[in-house]
Amino acid sequence: MNIEKNQIAQHNDSLSSTHQQRFNNLKSEWSHIDIEAIIKKLVDFQIAIPSWALGTGGTRFGRFATGGGEPTNLEQKIEDVGLLHALNNSSGAISLHIPWDIPQNPDQIKSLAAGYGLKFDAVNSNTFQDQPGSPVSYKFGSLQHVDKAVRKQAIEHNIEVIKQGVALGSESLTVWLADGSCFPGQLNFRQAFENTLSSLQEIYAALPSDWKMFVEYKAYEPNFYSTTVGDWGQSLLYANKLGDKAYTLVDLGHHLPNANIEQIVSLLLMEGKLGGFHFNDSKYGDDDLTTGSIKPYQLFLIFNELVEGMDAKGMDHATGLGWMIDASHNVKDPLEDLLQSIEAIMIAYAQALLVDRKALVAAQQNNDVVACQEILQHTFRSDLRALVAEARLRAGAALSPLNLYRSLACRKTLIQQRGQNTVATGL
């Protein structure tokens, strides 16, 4: 379904006076800050939506239908991301997963996406599942496999994904490997690393000159004893050995409990090796919950390091890194969940932009630990929702995307158009 401009305008009109009051209060509270410059950064900031997050997710115990009207093909997935982008103007890209989303006619898909103002973010390969009819199996790994024929199949798949991405105007490949082992002794760690590295080198050689390769790490699952790209150190080893076009990708849920992710992103940025970011939230493991739903302070602290580190390198916040949501929605309407995630990301970004950097540096130099904490928590505890809403308003999007989505009964329309029992490809 499409949302018309007049529907957004009508919604914004109905909230206008309350919003203006809140925004004016905020402006006077932050009158020492160039608020227009902050709004411009918020308008420019875009977070890619993965094609696999538009349907209901499941766990290994099962999958429950939550709403109906799920997209059943790539065109409908693009339509859903277009709907999100119309509502919030912050979801201007889609990230495809091959082979779940192989475009039959790339030019047609490209122009469909462009019609919604969407670009194609990183393309994602899949060597964590066997596809029907595959001659060899990934049961014991893909790029790390002891059998050269399995490695070859996985390498060729990744090169095929690059070709699909080139046709769509994508500029990066994300490689996440399920490779690892479930039991001690199952793998020779060094051989698994070396096989993986030489396989990645073959894929790297097929990258177009203006492309990036993101090497995503994950501490455990589906393998439970070792993972061959298990943490940021291992990812950085691969990225450094591969070359300038290879970067580490940080997924918030892919760490052991209590890892200091803000420190990880700071050091990766320092090394010029942070390439992309996957947002989600978790309480225990890779829970893939709505971003900001469990640990909003951690999200802010990460953004604080991202902004500080990118500014130190003179990087453009909007284009310097690949930003994407990587979550799964078991009990919520996927589109509502994504709207909540984007809102949380934009608020954390806004909070990070408002940190008084000069005062923080001075407090750090004076070892004034109390002041350091006060400076960070001052912005974290400030309500910046009106600032984020103002950025949306300026960009022609909705002051309250979730409320508009609900009042227009978008899910009901999608069910009418697509049916109740549709199932999207994905996790």
Ligand SMILES: [Mn+2]
């Ligand atoms: Mn991820």
